[in-house]
Amino acid sequence: MTTRDSADHYGTVTRLLHWAMAVLLLWQIGGMVLKQILGRVPLMAFWVGTHASIGLLLLVLLLIRASWAFRQRRARPPYQRGLIGALAKAGHVALYTLMLVVPALAVLRAFGNGKPVQFFGMRLREATGEEIAWMVAPANMLHGTLAWGLAALILGHVAMALVHRFWWRDGMMARMIGRTV
Template sequence: MRWADDGFRYGLITRALHWLMAGLLAWQFTGMAVKLIVGRAPITAFWVGTHKDIGLLLLALLLIRAVWGLANLKLRPPHQPGFWGRAALVGHLTLYGLMLVVPSLALLRQIGSGR
């Protein structure tokens, strides 16, 4: 397998960034679910204590992934034609938008609160 995308498959770097970000997003959502279900507990304090650092890491990885994706834009496998291909494209763009907007708003909120 190649490091970069080749038009037929995603390369190792694209796959590594994808799965690393997927795992970190799962960590974030699971931590907040534990907080809502369990309430205040030592496990909740640990999980929520990592939330900001993981969020910053996700934002940095998103920027790296965006630069990598743009650099490999012509080499990326195309979406399938038709409805499902367009749905996949819209879904991905929505997720990328949310992954940019949510941590950016959290940073602005924290900066505005004086912390």
């Protein structure tokens, strides 16, 4: 197993970040989908109660992942030539952008709405009682809409991964799942 990425495979650090964030995003978005369907039943109260903490964790992981991707940029498997490669690259850039903007706007709102800010029960900031309009407005306007956009993009990404694996059978999936040596 190699830690770093190579021209054939993503290494263990990239894979760990990719799959850990995939699971957390499933929890995060899946929880909101179930909330829409089931309403505020007790299970959902717990699930939705973890939303801000998991979201902040996702933001921290994204910052680590983006720095790692930047350091590995010359060592990574290359994109295919032509339109398919260009679309794959644009898709990955869009995923990174939304993985940053969606939680960042919500964190800005959390620090601007005057209520206490908690991270897994740890108090990060006491209540101020004062709402700061410019910190709250962007998330009120965009957090939900952009999060659903991220969910749609993830579905497209997973669909393309399955097309590579079962239709084109070109070994693309093995870059993120198969052996790393």
